[in-house]
Amino acid sequence: MTATSAPRRAAAPPATGGGPAPARPLPWLLPVLFFIGLFYLWPIIDALRLAFTDASLLDREANFSLDAIGAMLGSAALGTVLRNTAVFTLGSVFGQLLLGLAIALLVVRGERNNLRGMLVLRTLVLAAWVIPGIANGVIWQMLFSEAPFGAINSTLRLVGIPPVAWLSNPDNAMMSAIIATVWQGTAYSMILLYAALRSIDDTLYEAAAVDAATPWERLWFITLPELRGALLVNAILIVIMTLNTFDVIISLTGGGPGRATEVLALYAYNTVFYNFDLAGGSVLSILLMAISLTLAAIVAMFLPRSGRP
C-alpha cells in the first residue's frame, strides 16, 4: 500500500491553484484553526459531551447517562416539533427565495430602464433585514394583532373581509410565523440574487431579444440557469439560518398556540431554559445540527462543479 502510493505522490505535480503551497502550512492555518476551535468546535464537542450526561442547568455536576437521549428521542412532542420545523423551514425558504428573486428581478429590470427609486427600494428591503428577530416578531405581533386596532385585520375590515385569527388559530399561526420570517429574510436572498443577476452577461439577453424570446423564455432559458449556483448557495444558507430561527417565533407566538409553532430550535431553547434540562437540550441541539448538515449536503450535491457548467 505505502509502497505503491509513495512514488505516485512523488510523481504528482506541485499543488494546483495559485503558486506553490508553503512548505509548512501549519503556522499559516494556526490562527484560523484556533478561532474555529475556540468558537465552533469546542461548543459542539461540549454539547456532544453533555448529551451523554444527566446535566441540568441548575446542577452541572454531570454523570454519564443515556437517559437524556432516550427521553428526548422518545418524547411525544418531538414528532410535532419536527413536523413544525419542516413546514416552517420549507415555507420560509421557498418564500424567501421566490420573493427575493422577484424583487431582485424587479430592481435589475428597473435599473436597466433607468427607473428612479431602485436604490431606495433596495435600501428599504435591506432595512427589514437589519431589524433584530425579536423586534421583528414584536412588529408582526402588532400587525397580526386580533384586537380591534390590529393593523392587518382593520385593513381587511375596511375592504369588507372578515378578520382572520392570525395567531390564535393553530392552523394560521404557522403561516403567520412564516410570513414574518419571509418578510425579514427576503432581503438576504434579494441582495445575493441581485448581485448574481447583475453579473449575467447582458449580451445573452440581447441575443435572446434578437431571437424573439419572450420574458418567460428569457427567465427560463437564461436567468434561472445562470442563477442556479447563487440560488443553491442561497438555499443552503437560509435553510441553516431558518432551522436555527427561534427569536421571531418566540416573540410572535411563543411557540403556541399549544405547540403549533414550536420548532426544533425553540424546543431546544425551552428544554434548557424552562425545564433546565441541559442534557436534553444538548441532545436536541445535536439533532438540529445533524439535520442542518444533512440538508446542506443534499443541496450542495446540486451545486455546479468547478470546471463543468
Add this chain to the structure above:
Amino acid sequence: MSELVLDGISKSFGDTEVVHGIDLTVAENEFVVLVGPSGCGKSTTLRMVAGLEAISSGELRIGGERVNDRSPGERDVAMVFQNYALYPHMSVAQNIAFGLRRRKLSRAERDAAVLEVAKLLEIEPLLDRRPRALSGGQRQRVAMGRAIIRDPQVFLFDEPLSNLDARLRLQMRLEIKRLHARKPVTTLYVTHDQTEAMTMADRVVVMNEGRIEQAGPPMEIYRNPRTRFVAEFIGAPAVNLFDARLTGGSDDGLWIELADGTRLSVPASRRAGCESYAGQPVVFGLRPEDIVIEAGDGPVAPVQMVETMGAETLAYLGFGGTEACARLTGDSVPSRGDQVHLRLGLERMILIDPTTDRVIGAA
C-alpha cells in the same frame, strides 16, 4: 425582397448625438462592411438596425417595411456578437435550434435543420457540447449557425472576429465570405479592421465620428478616397502623405514641390483636376506600392529601415522631408544605408486640399 435601408438614422444618448443622420442602402444579398475607428458609432448604428438601441430619428426599412418601432424579434434579423453570446446552459445543438422554437416543426425536422447547418459549418462533432467546451473559432461557428438557421432577411455582425487570434481570423474571414457566396443574405458587417473590410465587402462604408465618410466598392475606396481620413484609414501600410506645394503655369507644366525641394512633374492625365490649385500648398499622397526602386533618372533616397515579409519587402526611405514607406515585390532587397533611385506612380497619386482635408478632384 430583403433590402435594408437606413434613411437619415441618428442616435443621441441624452444630449450628445453620436450618430448623425446615416443614409445607407444595403441591396438584397449584398455584403456591406461598416468600418471606422473605435468610437465612431459603428456598433450603435448596427444595434439600431437590430433593434437593441432605439432610433432617435430617421427611418429604418427592411424589405420595404418601416421597422423603427418593432422589437428585435419582430424584425427578422439575426446578429452575431463579438463575444458570441451563446447560451451557456444549452448544448451546441440547442443553441442552434433556439431560433426555430416558434416554427411548428417536428423534432425530426428540427434535428435535420440543425444537422444541415452543422454540416455547412463543419461543427457536427460538437453538437452535444456546451459552449464552454469550445474554442473561440468553434464558438464563432456556432454563433453563425444560430443566425443562419433562422434564414433571416438581414444578417448583422458586430466585430465577430476580433476575439480570435490572427491566423484564425484570416481563416474565418475567408469562411464567412465563402458562406455568403453559397448562401447569400443581405449582410451588414461591422469591423474596425480595414483589411477585413477590404477583403470581405461587396461595398465598404467608412464611418468617422458618427457620419459616413465614403461608401463604395473596396477598390474604389482604395484608389479614389474622397477625404484625407479615408485615404489614411484604408490601406496597410498606410498611404504616404507629404506636405507639398503645386507650382508652375500652364506652359511649363505643373509641378509638385516637396518639403525637401524635390520637384515632381504632374502627369498629363492628372493635370486637369488640379490646375486651379497651382501656387497653393497641398498634401501629396502616394500608396506604398506606387513607390518602386528602379535605376533611372528618378529621385534618389536613402534606405533607412527594411522590413522583409517574404512575398514583399517594406522599405522606409528618407524622402520628401519625411519617411516614406515603399512596398517592394521581387527578390532584390535593398539594405539599410543604400542610396536608391525611385520610380513613382504619379498617375495614382492622391492630392489633398489641406484646408478642407478633401481629396482634390474627387467627386
